[in-house]
Amino acid sequence: xxxxxxxxxxxxxxxxxxxxxxxxxxxxxxxxxxxxxxxxxxxxxxxxxxxxxxxxxxxxxxxxxxxxxxxxxxxxxxxxxxxxxxxxxxxxxxxxxxxxxxxxxxxxxxxxxxxxxxxxxxxxxxxxxxxxxxxxxxxxxxxxxxxxxxxxxxxxxxxxxxxxxxxxxxxxxxxxxxxxxxxxxxxxxxxxxxxxxxxxxxxxxxxxxxxxxxxxxxxxxxxxxxxxxxxxxxxxxxxxxxxxxxxxxxxxxxxxxxxxxxxxxxxxxxxxxxxxxxxxxxxxxxxxxxxxxxxxxxxxxxxxxxxxxxxxxxxxxxxxxxxxxxxxxxxxxxxxxxxxxxxxxxxxxxxxxxxxxxxxxxxxxxxxxxxxxxxxxxxxxxxxxxxxxxxxxxxxxxxxxxxxxxxxxxxxxxxxxxxxxxxxxxxxx
Numbered sequence: 001x002x003x004x005x006x007x008x009x010x011x012x013x014x015x016x017x018x019x020x021x022x023x024x025x026x027x028x029x030x031x032x033x034x035x036x037x038x039x040x041x042x043x044x045x046x047x048x049x050x051x052x053x054x055x056x057x058x059x060x061x062x063x064x065x066x067x068x069x070x071x072x073x074x075x076x077x078x079x080x081x082x083x084x085x086x087x088x089x090x091x092x093x094x095x096x097x098x099x100x101x102x103x104x105x106x107x108x109x110x111x112x113x114x115x116x117x118x119x120x121x122x123x124x125x126x127x128x129x130x131x132x133x134x135x136x137x138x139x140x141x142x143x144x145x146x147x148x149x150x151x152x153x154x155x156x157x158x159x160x161x162x163x164x165x166x167x168x169x170x171x172x173x174x175x176x177x178x179x180x181x182x183x184x185x186x187x188x189x190x191x192x193x194x195x196x197x198x199x200x201x202x203x204x205x206x207x208x209x210x211x212x213x214x215x216x217x218x219x220x221x222x223x224x225x226x227x228x229x230x231x232x233x234x235x236x237x238x239x240x241x242x243x244x245x246x247x248x249x250x251x252x253x254x255x256x257x258x259x260x261x262x263x264x265x266x267x268x269x270x271x272x273x274x275x276x277x278x279x280x281x282x283x284x285x286x287x288x289x290x291x292x293x294x295x296x297x298x299x300x301x302x303x304x305x306x307x308x309x310x311x312x313x314x315x316x317x318x319x320x321x322x323x324x325x326x327x328x329x330x331x332x333x334x335x336x337x338x339x340x341x342x343x344x345x346x347x348x349x350x351x352x353x354x355x356x357x358x359x360x361x362x363x364x365x366x367x368x369x370x371x372x373x374x375x376x377x378x379x380x381x382x383x384x385x386x387x388x389x390x391x392x393x394x395x396x397x398x399x400x401x402x403x404x405x406x407x408x409x410x411x412x413x414x415x416x417x418x419x420x421x422x423x424x425x426x427x428x429x
Contacts, residue, residue, distance in 0.1 A: 061275035073293030076300025082242035083267030087111035111268030122148035127214035150177035305379030311396030329408030331362030348391035
């Protein structure tokens with residue numbers, strides 16, 4: 001896979017994955033095409049060597065693995081981790097708001113959303129819906145309106161003269177998107193509208209909508225930006241970019257060594273869930289794979305937690321330590337925090353640098369300013385749960401947690417090349 005092919009396929013992946021459920025569905029399709037076999041957690045597993053398998057939990061988290069040609073206990077596992085969720089606006093269970101003939105939907109803020117960029121955007125809606133079908137069976141299905149169906153209009157500056165200096169966003173009152181206009185006497189419910197969309201989209205014969213987990217998203221697709229296309233802009237780069245890179249690395253590695261990709265949901269809200277990185281999903285899969293030798297396998301393994309890093313913004317350069325400010329298109333970023341907000345240590349960082357140097361590829365290092373707080377990701381959670389040597393790394397980006405983020409067009413491919421080599425490395429530790 002070459003640089004241009006990689007980025008074009010990345011754009012296709014991002015556009016097909018507006019929610020964690022859609023992202024997992026997209027990854028499932030690609031794994032199926034590559035001959036991987038789906039595992040059911042309710043059944044017995046037979047993990048033959050030299051094969052590819054995957055397991056899905058809640059429809060929003062996925063673990064894919066190659067068993068390799070050698071005994072996993074004595075060879076260890078080359079693991080890559082990412083997360084499927086992104087900060088967004090989720091539809092409330094009873095969302096209908098009717099004001100002056102406008103039909104709006106109440107939303108709940110999910111994760112650390114940068115709210116102001118959500119105004120005046122063409123918004124679509126997607127997610128998972130649980131329905132009662134005509135046979136009386138409860139089933140899950142995905143929905144994606146695909147076109148702009150809503151907008152959150154800004155208040156005109158004429159009505160708020162201090163808008164550019166003193167406007168804050170009230171998540172309860174300022175964010176409900178406008179979906180349509182209806183007569184005052186119209187009693188249409190959101191469930192009615194959702195049912196119509198599901199029937200139109202999938203042809204399902206539905207008696208009733210029983211529940212849903214739906215998110216608004218930017219209807220503008222991913223695209224190249226810059227006079228020389230130096231950048232790529234999209235929603236959900238944090239962290240579908242890493243999911244894509246990890247997936248491509250696993251699919252294109254030699255398959256000789258034991259390798260695993262885990263993409264967890266709920267990282268943006270702390271990861272404490274059945275399918276989150278603080279939950280039991282990865283540990284349960286490893287126990288069924290490694291059996292009583294799990295501890296020995298972990299001691300020979302390494303996890304690379306891939307989650308994007310803050311690139312130096314040219315308008316806000318003072319927000320970075322002057323010696324640790326990552327530049328877009330100058331390589332992936334090794335993330336270091338000695339207070340364990342990142343799990344990187346000198347040993348895990350050294351292995352990444354060694355592989356990257358062998359391939360002649362660039363890399364950078366990030367340390368947050370000493371007078372600022374540091375974010376975190378699934379790296380420390382996974383390291384703490386499993387006891388596995390872990391590296392936190394990521395592609396540098398701008399506008400993290402905005403509705404539209406930006407990366408350099410070279411860095412994703414660079415990280416892919418290193419992770420692919422890592423996954424087929426004969427010895428890790």
